Amino acid sequence: DGGITQSPKYLFRKEGQNVTLSCEQNLNHDAMYWYRQDPGQGLRLIYYSQIVNDFQKGDIAEGYSVSREKKESFPLTVTSAQKNPTAFYLCASSSRSLAYGYTFGSGTRLTVV
């Protein structure tokens, strides 16, 4: 089955630590995205990549970093510079046509302890 996999499902981080969230897709999609979701708010775009070895900042990129070394993978690192990292993180991918919208992973819930 084709899909997009995020891991881990739950992640706890101590203040001052960097953590990396995994996102892998086998849909052969060119574009991949990272969104952050906070209670009562919509999805806010962190970073996106439309092609391997290239990515752009979204609306709330500060304190985050990404890489896109392979088409299938788009990991997100939440750095210690992110002031309020506790949130639900969603990875998504899409084909160029967008006819079928974005396919989302099941998300990673990050909690700072």
Next chain:
Amino acid sequence: GQQVMQIPQYQHVQEGEDFTTYCNSSTTLSNIQWYKQRPGGHPVFLIQLVKSGEVKKQKRLTFQFGEAKKNSSLHITATQTTDVGTYFCAGYDYKLSFGAGTTVTVRA
């Protein structure tokens, strides 16, 4: 930048009733998409609207794109408990910008 606003934020519906949620953009959109997120789940793509004035139906759900391509609506008829969740609209202007969503609860 592009902003997408949805109203209402919460919708409490009696089972069997109809309701509508609205989406408005500050800019003209090339297309608009709708997603549904069940409690504890992730957003799932429902539909994409591209043409001005376009209307699409999926069973009890009717989606409409405004003539000026700056607003959209989702109308659900005969609400069922399976309709519970948050419905997001997202406007596309080289990337998707999501509204805050309408969270729907259903009274049986």
